[in-house]
Amino acid sequence: GKKGKGKAAAPILTTPAIIKARQTCLCPRLGDSLRNMEIADDCRMDVIYWRMNKAAERGHNALNLSHAALDFLPEDIIHIPELVGVVSLDLSYNRLFNSDHVFEILTHLPLLKKLNLSHNRLHGALSVAACRIETLEELRLDSNELTKLPETGIENWRSLKVFSVSHNRIKELPETVGEWTSLEEINFGNNQIKELPFEIGNLKELRRMNFSSNQLQFVPDQVGELTKLVSLDLRGNALVTLPVTLAQCTKIEHLNLGANRLTRLPPEVMGQLLHLRDLQLYRNKLDSLPPEMGALQNMERISLSSNNLRSLPEELGQCSSLRELYINNNSKFKEIPASMGHLAMMRELSARSCPALKSLPATAKNWTGLKQLDVRAGKKKETCKITPDVAEALKGGGATIRGGNIKKAKGKKGGGKKKKK
Structure with a gap:
């Protein structure tokens, strides 16, 4: 029809009932969402401080802050006098991502022996500040996004007995691991390591060794010097042969060589592992x-x-x-x-x-x-x-x-x- 004529638009009706429905049934306002998140964060921090104060009151030397959705480590942990004597600290299953921030705080816990930072978001190179915690006996860093260990400084961990850093993206094992002469368990499973340093033969106390799912093409002869080994897991690599020196590791009970490229087993090795109970050789070329x-x-x-x-x-x-x-x-x-x-x-x-x-x-x-x-x-x-x-x-x-x-x-x-x- 002509301009000005035609069907008129339907009037927009807004009633109190419609307004209330929009407020209660549809998506909440952004401000309300943010406020709810702030309240949740406050509640979570209250729980964390409750755990810290409870451990302080009871004089416990172990503090568990796992599964707390932590994005950062509260500095108050070093300002509560009763917590300075913490020996064991569990920070696993959080969202910590800055290892410099974490370890700068932890260096103020002079008696810390056990530290669990597994299942966080620590990324890049591990902070050199970690090397200043010389009292460590057990360090777990599994399931993070670490790509490198400090080349120097980790030799300070001479009391270390357990080191586990599986499911990361580490490509190289520093030679200075040879200084961990008290080490009993080492776990680098699911990383990107291509070779083991000869210095690994210095770990005379080693009982459990896991380098599964890496990119190893050979095992150095020095592994034969680890005569206290009970468990050796090298599955999921690219090994073609085994060193004959492995025959010296006569205490091995569990040997996993599955998913490699082995074409033969050295008879001088297989005849000497008299304590062997479990042998995995699946997916090779034997x-x-x-x-x-x-x-x-x-x-x-x-x-x-x-x-x-x-x-x-x-x-x-x-x-x-x-x-x-x-x-x-x-x-x-x-x-x-x-x-x-x-x-x-x-x-x-x-x-x-x-x-x-x-x-x-x-x-x-x-x-x-x-x-x-x-x-x-x-x-x-x-x-x-x-x-x-x-x-x-x-x-x-x-x-x-x-x-x-x-x-x-x-x-x-x-x-x-x-x-x-």
Whole structure:
């Protein structure tokens, strides 16, 4: 129509009820949100100061400020006289990000021995101020965003017994770690370390060593000097060989070498680790095992899954403590030696996705304590034949059999043999 004519716009109606609905049912005002956040922050800080004052009142030498959503460390921690004597401080699961600020405060706690800063947001290089806390015996920095340790100064941590910095982005291990001569446990799992310094051999008291999920291509010979090692975890690296000096670490009970590129195991090493109980060799490139492994009579668990194995050495039947054996996903694996049928402690044997395995040894009927047997070929047709007497013995002991082709006893097929006329 002409200008000035046409349908008039509907009037906008605003009633008290509509205004109230907008205020209560729709998004709250930004100012209210900020105020609510301030109140929540005040409540959280009240809880933190309550914890600090409670520890001071009771004269505790341990202070727990974990799971407190801390963005910064309150400086009042060093102004409460009763807290100056804190020996153990737990700051894990917070949001601390500036390690300079954190450690500048912590240097005023002269008796601090245990410090847990795991699961925070500490980023970049670890503050050199941390090196001034020479009383530390246990330092945990797991699950942060650290990229580097101070190259100098950490030698001051001569009393350190536990150092754990897993799940960070550290690329290099300073040579000065060799000064941690009291260290018993070191954990650098899930970092980006490419090599270990030779000085690591100075850690004579070391019992547990974890460098899993890094980028190591070799292990220095000096690791053989760590003769008190009980647990060594090097899984998820790029190792091709092992140093023969590892044979000197005769107290090792747990050895994890899974997910590497190993093509062989030094026989002079495997025959000497007589205390070994748990051996993980999955996802490597092994096509055989040294017969010297038969000397490992304390072995309870072996994982050989995802390799290129065709068989196992007869000597493995001498590992009288063996309870669990995993050889899954070895496509060319075709034989379990008869000697292994005499392993009375066997509880689980898994040979899943080994289509070349055509049968179990007749001696397998001696596994009367077996609880799990898995020989699923991973194809439509099962390939592993299990004789009736073996199947009956295993099931009689309570074993669950997965896969395999259980042969029927002779004379029972079709209701028995037909009589001659």
